[in-house]
Amino acid sequence: MEKVKVGIVGCGYIGRTHAMAFSYTPKSEIVAVADKDEQRAKELASRYKAKPYTDYKTMIEKEDLDAVSIGLPSPLHAEASVYALRHGLHVFCEKPMAHTLEECDMMIEEARKRSLNLMIAQSHRYWQLDREAKWIIDNGFIGEIISLSNITMTGIPERWGDDILMGTAVHFIDTIRWWAGSDVETVYGKAGSYVSRWIDNASAILTFKNGAFASIEIYNTPGNRGQGFMRSHVFGTEGMLETDHYTELYLQRKGEQKVLLHSMGSGGFEGPNRVKTFSLETKEFIDSIIEGRDPAVPGEEGRKNIEIILAWVESSKTGKPVKLPLK
Ligand SMILES: NC(=O)c1ccc[n+]([C@@H]2O[C@H](COP(=O)([O-])OP(=O)(O)OC[C@H]3O[C@@H](n4cnc5c(N)ncnc54)[C@H](O)[C@@H]3O)[C@@H](O)[C@H]2O)c1
Structure with a gap:
């Protein structure tokens, strides 16, 4: 073809x-x-x-x-x-x-x-700074991964027919899994509808098969229409990475100052980024x-993110960690 x-x-x-x-x-x-x-x-x-x-x-x-x-x-x-x-x-x-x-x-x-x-x-998986972070992790600059975190404040993606987990957290669940290079073993989460009829505020702790763990927090507050913030960290035995995913990527190696590795404009709809x-x-x-x-x-990779979200909601209902795979 x-x-x-x-x-x-x-x-x-x-x-x-x-x-x-x-x-x-x-x-x-x-x-x-x-x-x-x-x-x-x-x-x-x-x-x-x-x-x-x-x-x-x-x-x-x-x-x-x-x-x-x-x-x-x-x-x-x-x-x-x-x-x-x-x-x-x-x-x-x-x-x-x-x-x-x-x-x-x-x-x-x-x-x-x-x-x-x-x-x-x-x-x-294709945003430049997320790819650079993956490259730094895979090439051992921060050692063995201990933990990862993401905190996001965003709008409720009602137009897409999604709650905040399906619409937005799905991005960071996927990114964190990809960076961790391992599958999730357990999910312990809280998720609720506080300011809308959708799940609009939620947080979870994930554990990975390779021993790493992660926290993902996603929040909406009344009046927030989408221009919130997002920030992720990856902590390893030899250093730490920090990024807002679009404009800044920092690296701090053990015993050194935190340095800005990459700074870029986010650009417009048809901007180069x-x-x-x-x-x-x-x-x-x-x-x-x-x-x-x-x-x-x-598809199998996309499914893993959905399974984690469903486990997160189930954990919130039962108050207990949920072990994957879901039955
Ligand atoms: N990967 C990303 O960064 C990213 C960014 C934005 C949206 N999304 C995803 O993309 C999807 C769409 O989001 P969007 O922002 O483009 O929404 P949108 O509302 O701008 O566009 C959806 C379009 O689908 C059309 N549509 C609805 N039902 C239809 C039907 N039965 N047949 C034909 N057309 C139909 C609507 O008329 C509309 O033009 C969502 O699932 C969202 O999660 C992904």
């Missing part, structure tokens, strides 16, 4: 991001786009010389596509992914993969039995199809 022919499902904020990213991705071509909002579909289609649809199922049936990217509200991820996979298409699906393990399993099974690629868009992040991600999806290998974040 010379070029992977892609259809964009959902032309909102992230659908436009996917289209931008594919437009920078060699060996891919945006053929069609779909959104139930006709105006949105037409606008995105005209920008990338693609064909607009108001129904993604019609797009999948009529167009000669190889793959779709799914940027629909989260409760629709499983249904749309399964529909595309059953029509023989590779799927690049936004986070959170789905809201239940049954849905995740269905997506994984449909992809595996057809030898199609299912990649979950855990985009923090976002273009680079998202086109690295779409490039990985396209390369994995062309090379006939698994993508870096297959």
